[in-house]
Amino acid sequence: MSDQMKIHPTPKLDELEKGPWPSFVTGLKRLRDSGKAYGPMMNDLLGQLEHSYEERLGFWKGGTVSVFGYGGGIIPRFSEVAEAYPESKEFHTLRVQPPAGMHYTTDILRKMSDIWEEHGSGLIGFHGQSGDIMFEGCTTEEVQPAFDKLNALGFDLGGAGPALRTSMSCVGHARCEMSCYDEARALRMIINEYLDEMHRPALPYKFKFKFSGCGNDCVNAIHRADFAVIGTWRDDIKINQDEVKAYIGEVGRKYFIDSVVTRCPSQAISLNDDDTIEIDNKSCVRCMHCLNVMPKALSPGDDKGASILLGGKRSLKIGDLMGTLIVPFMKLESDEDFDNLVEFAGEVIDFFADNALEHERTGECIDRVGMPAFLEALGIDPNPNMITHPRTSSYVRTDDFDEEAAKYYAKHGKSEAAE
Amino acid sequence: MNDRPAPPKLPDEHGVPDPMQYMHPIMKNNYGKWDWHDRPRPGVLHHVAKSGDEIWTVKAGTTRMMDVFQVRELCDLADKYCDGFLRFTARSSLEFLCADESKVEPLINDLNAAGYPVGGTGNSVGMVSHTQGWLHCDIPGTDASGVTKSLMDIVHHDFVNEEMPNRVKITTSCCQINCGGQGDIAVNVQYTKPPRINHDLVGKVCERPSVVARCPVAAIRPAMVNGRPSLEVDEKKCICCGACYAPCPPMQINGKEETRIAVWVGGKHSNARSKPTFHKLVVANLPNNPPRWPEVEAVVRTILKTYKEDARDWERMGEWIDRIGWPAFFEKTGFAFTKHHIDTWVGARNSMNHSAHIRF
Numbered sequence: 001m002s003d004q005m006k007i008h009p010t011p012k013l014d015e016l017e018k019g020p021w022p023s024f025v026t027g028l029k030r031l032r033d034s035g036k037a038y039g040p041m042m043n044d045l046l047g048q049l050e051h052s053y054e055e056r057l058g059f060w061k062g063g064t065v066s067v068f069g070y071g072g073g074i075i076p077r078f079s080e081v082a083e084a085y086p087e088s089k090e091f092h093t094l095r096v097q098p099p100a101g102m103h104y105t106t107d108i109l110r111k112m113s114d115i116w117e118e119h120g121s122g123l124i125g126f127h128g129q130s131g132d133i134m135f136e137g138c139t140t141e142e143v144q145p146a147f148d149k150l151n152a153l154g155f156d157l158g159g160a161g162p163a164l165r166t167s168m169s170c171v172g173h174a175r176c177e178m179s180c181y182d183e184a185r186a187l188r189m190i191i192n193e194y195l196d197e198m199h200r201p202a203l204p205y206k207f208k209f210k211f212s213g214c215g216n217d218c219v220n221a222i223h224r225a226d227f228a229v230i231g232t233w234r235d236d237i238k239i240n241q242d243e244v245k246a247y248i249g250e251v252g253r254k255y256f257i258d259s260v261v262t263r264c265p266s267q268a269i270s271l272n273d274d275d276t277i278e279i280d281n282k283s284c285v286r287c288m289h290c291l292n293v294m295p296k297a298l299s300p301g302d303d304k305g306a307s308i309l310l311g312g313k314r315s316l317k318i319g320d321l322m323g324t325l326i327v328p329f330m331k332l333e334s335d336e337d338f339d340n341l342v343e344f345a346g347e348v349i350d351f352f353a354d355n356a357l358e359h360e361r362t363g364e365c366i367d368r369v370g371m372p373a374f375l376e377a378l379g380i381d382p383n384p385n386m387i388t389h390p391r392t393s394s395y396v397r398t399d400d401f402d403e404e405a406a407k408y409y410a411k412h413g414k415s416e417a418a419e
Numbered sequence: 420m421n422d423r424p425a426p427p428k429l430p431d432e433h434g435v436p437d438p439m440q441y442m443h444p445i446m447k448n449n450y451g452k453w454d455w456h457d458r459p460r461p462g463v464l465h466h467v468a469k470s471g472d473e474i475w476t477v478k479a480g481t482t483r484m485m486d487v488f489q490v491r492e493l494c495d496l497a498d499k500y501c502d503g504f505l506r507f508t509a510r511s512s513l514e515f516l517c518a519d520e521s522k523v524e525p526l527i528n529d530l531n532a533a534g535y536p537v538g539g540t541g542n543s544v545g546m547v548s549h550t551q552g553w554l555h556c557d558i559p560g561t562d563a564s565g566v567t568k569s570l571m572d573i574v575h576h577d578f579v580n581e582e583m584p585n586r587v588k589i590t591t592s593c594c595q596i597n598c599g600g601q602g603d604i605a606v607n608v609q610y611t612k613p614p615r616i617n618h619d620l621v622g623k624v625c626e627r628p629s630v631v632a633r634c635p636v637a638a639i640r641p642a643m644v645n646g647r648p649s650l651e652v653d654e655k656k657c658i659c660c661g662a663c664y665a666p667c668p669p670m671q672i673n674g675k676e677e678t679r680i681a682v683w684v685g686g687k688h689s690n691a692r693s694k695p696t697f698h699k700l701v702v703a704n705l706p707n708n709p710p711r712w713p714e715v716e717a718v719v720r721t722i723l724k725t726y727k728e729d730a731r732d733w734e735r736m737g738e739w740i741d742r743i744g745w746p747a748f749f750e751k752t753g754f755a756f757t758k759h760h761i762d763t764w765v766g767a768r769n770s771m772n773h774s775a776h777i778r779f
Contacts, residue, residue: 015710016565019572022534024564027486034488052553052562053709056675060557061668068427077555093555098507099438106494106503108441113487122487126507129550129598136484136555144427156433167435168509174438174446175466175474177453184438192434199432215690219509222695223601223688230690259732265692289691293733296455314597316662317635319764320697359633 005040007032008047008085012054031122038121041137044085045121051081065092065140067147070199073157074143090139091121095132095158096150097166097191100184101174102127111153119146129224130208131168132158156195162359163201164349165208167191172213172231178291179213180231180304181332187211189338190345197349204356204365207349214300215288221312222323226362227348228309229341234329235301236281237290243297248275260290305331306341310348311363321363324371326378328385351377381411443504443516445474461581462537463523475517477526479535480546480571480578483511484554484564492533500526510546510588512539538579544587544723545578547571548600552593558665559593560608560678561707566591569711570606573720577727584730584739587723590686595660601686603736604722605698606715608707609681613657614670622648625667633662680705682718685737696737702754718754725752744778 016025028049031042048059065076075093082089098104112133116122121137128134133155138146147157158166167190170176172183190209197203210221213231221228248256253271261269268283269290279290291298308330309323327344331337348362351374356365366374375382384390439447449468456466464476482489497505497515500522506514515530517523527537539545547570550556552563570589577583590602597607621627627650631639638656642649650670652663661672672678682705686698701722705714722736729751730739740748749756762770 012710013565016568019568020575021480021536021568021571022482023568024482024484025568027482027484027489030488031486049553049562053565056561056678056707056709057673058553058556058559060555062557067430069429075555077557091555097435099436099441101438101442102507102509103438103441103443103446104505104507105441106497106505109490109494109505113490117487123484124487124490125484126481126511126513127483127509129548129600131509147430148427151430151433154433154436156430156435170509171506173451174442175453175476177455177466179451179453182451188435188437195432195434199430217688217690217695220600220688222690223686223697255732263692263733285690287690287692289733292691296457299455314600315660316596317633319635320597320601322695322697357632358629 005043008043008050010046010050013046013050028123034122036117036122038117038137040087041091041121041139042088042123044087044089045091045137048079048081048085048088051084060091065143067144067157070157072160072163072199072201075160076140088137091136092138092140092143094120094135094138094143094147094150095128095130095160095166096135096155097158098127098131098133100167100169100187101171102131103174108153112150112155115146115149115153119149127168128166130158130166131219132166157199159198159201159206161201162203162205163199163207164191164194164197164203165206166198167209167211168219169211170213170218172211176213177295178216178231178288178300180233180300181213181229181306182338183211183213183229183231185338186229186306186332186341189342193342194346194349203349203353205359205361207352207362209345215286216292222309223312223320224314225312225323226310226352227345228312228323229306230309231300231304231332232286232307232329233301233304235303237279237284237301238299239277239279240297240299241276244277244294245275247294247297260293263289265289303331304333305329305337308344311361311366313361313363317359318364318367321361321367324363324366325386326375326380328383347378381407441504443474443502443518445472445518446516448472458541458581459523461543461579462527462540464540465520473520475520475523477515477517477523477530477537478508478539479513479515479530479537480539481511481513481535482564482568483546483549493535496526496529496533499529508539508546510539510548512546536575536579538581541581542583542585543578543581544574544583544589547589547591548602549591550593550598556593557668558661558672560595560610560661560673561593561680562709563591563593563599565710566593566606566712566715569716570719573716574723577723583727585733585735587726587736588686588688589719596665601688601696601698603684603686603698604719605683605686606719607681607683609679609703610659610661610672610677611679611704612672612674612677613652613654613659614661614663614672615674616650616652617669617671618644618647618649620669621650621667624669625650630663630667630670633666635660635662639663676706678707679703680707680712680715682715682722684722685735685740687735687737689735691735692733693735693738693741699737700760701752703759721752721754746778 125134169183210225308327312323590599592599642651683698
C-alpha cells in the first residue's frame, strides 16, 4: 500500500527528529511507513501536522461520537482540511482508564497495541493530563469495535465533558515508604462507586479526584483536583537516631543545618550536641522536606490517614484556584474509614451537581456561595486548620456569635483559660 | 427488516482496573510495607521493604505519544530485564522494575542504545508535562509535543544528571486554559488580540447565551450584525483569554502572529518546605515559532542557568526567588520588569509589597 502512497514532505517536523531526546515525529513516521492499514492515515496526519507547523494554526474540530451505552469518553476529531488530507479526516481518541497507579505487564501492553493496530492508528499516549491512556487516531466506524475489544480486555472508557473524570494516584503503597494510605484503593472505591457520573455526563462541569500518598503530592492534586486526597499522619515522625548520625557524618553539620534544620517551615527541628535530633511534633506541619532528605532516618508516624482539599482547578473561568483544606484529617485504614471517604466524596459531588452553574467548577461554586454556606451545607464544622488567619475585615454581621461559640464549646469543651 | 444490524452489546462497566493483576510481584508482596529508598545513581531508585525485599527502578524518558513499535520495543526490554513489569509516572516517564541489581546496568545500556535517556530522579529536570497541541486539540494555539521535544533536547543533560538545587518541573500548555498545569517553569500560549468574529457563522453554530456566560470580564454581548444574530466583543474590556473560542469556534482567537507565548516561573505542587504555589509571569509576547521555538528555548535556558548557579540546595525555583527577591531575579536573568508583571485580576493587591522590606 505504501508503494502508491504519496508521502507528504515534512521539512519542519523533520527538524524535530534531531537532538538527543526521543522524537515523536520518528514514531509517527514509523507508523506511516509500517505498510499497515493505518499507514495512509498517518501519512495524512503528518501532512496536516506539517500544515499546522507551516500555518501556525490547529485544524481539528469536535463533534459527536460515542460508543453504545455511554455518553462520554470519546474525543471526536474531524479535520477542517480533509480535502488535502482525506485519510485522517476522522482522527478520534478513546480515553481509557489505566490501572490505578499506572502499572502494566508487557502482556497487557502488547494486547492493547495489537488492538490498536487492528482498529486504530497505532499511536498511543501514556498518559493524558487527567490520567487516561489515549488511544489516538480512530475512524468513526472503528470506535465501537476498538472499544469492544479493549472492554473485553477489562478496560473501560474514561471521562470527558461535564462529568466525573478519570482519576490519578501516585505510586504510593506499591513502592513508597512515605505513603500514608492505600491510594489505589481510595481511587478505585470512589471512581467505581460514582462511575455512572463518568459514563453518562450530567454534571454542571468536570469533576476531578486525585490521590497523593503524602504532602509531596506527586500527582499535583492540590493544584488540579476538585477533590484532592493527600496522605498525612497525626502522631510523631519516627526517628532512627543512628541513621541521623550517619547522615550528619556523611554530609557534615553545616550542610545539615542549612539543608534540614533551617529549611523546616515551622522550625520544629533541633540538632542536639551528639548529632541526634529532636522534633517538635506539635509544630510540625507534615511538609515532608526532612523525610525527603533523609528517607532512611525519618518515617511518617503510625496514625495515618489523609487531608482533603477541595476546589483546585486551572484558569477557566475566574482564574486559577488552589485546593482549600476542608477536612484536616480523615483516618484511612479500616473498611469503615474508606466507606466514610466514599460517602463524603458523594456528598461533595451531590453539592456540586445541585448548586453549580453550567460550566462552573467546584472551587468557583464555593466562591460564589461563600465558604461558610458550603461548610454548613456539608455539615462540616469550622476548623482553624482551614485558614491561614482569621478574617481581617469587620464587614460581617456577628449577632449570633455567642450561639456559634456555644457550638464550639459543646464539641471541644471549654478550657479554663476561656472561662 | 431482518437485515437491520443487531445493536452493539452494552459495555461491561469495569471502571478503574485493579492494578494488582499488573503489579510487579515484589511490589505486590510488600504493598504498604516499604521502609526506605536511596538513589544509587541518577535515573535509578532502590527501594527496600520492611521484609528486606528490594526493588530497583530504572526511569526512562519517553515521547508520551508512542507508536506501537516503540511500545513493543520497550516491552521487549521489560521482558528481558524486569520479568515483564513496568509502570508510568504522572509525567509520562517509564519506570522499569528490576528484581535484581545486576539487571540495572545492562538495562540502562540497552535503553541508551535504543535512544531512551535514563534520568528524571532526585534533583534533576523532569519530563515536561504537556498537552495535545496541533496533533489533536480542537483549540490549540501551538503544538505541545514539538515544544516538549525542543525543551527536552536542551535540558537533556539535566535530565540524566542530578545537578540542580532541587527538582525542576517544566510544563507547557497550548492555550490559556493551562491543561499542562503549574510548573517551576511554565511555557504557555498567551493570546494577544481579541477574537476575530465570523458573523456569518456565530448564529448558526454557537449557543449565544452560553458564550456570553463564559466570558470572565463580561465583554461579550448579543448583537445583530448584517441582519444576522451574532455576538460582539467590547475590545477595550477583552483580556484575550480565549474562553469564548471553545464554545464558539467562529470567534477565532488564534492567529499566525497573534498567538504568542509567555514563560512563567515558581509554580510548585509539593508541600515540602513552603506551601504549594502558582507560577508567576516572567516574559510574554514571545513568537510562536515552530519547529523549534528558539526564543522560548533561550528564555528557558537563561532561567535554568541562573537558578542552577544561584539557588541553594533544596530551594525550588519559587523558593530561590523568595529568598533573593524579584528585583534580583529580574537583574540576574536580565529580563525586563514591566507593568504587565503587576497583577490586575481579582485579589491583585495581595501580590503587592505592603511593607518597607526592600532589597538593594
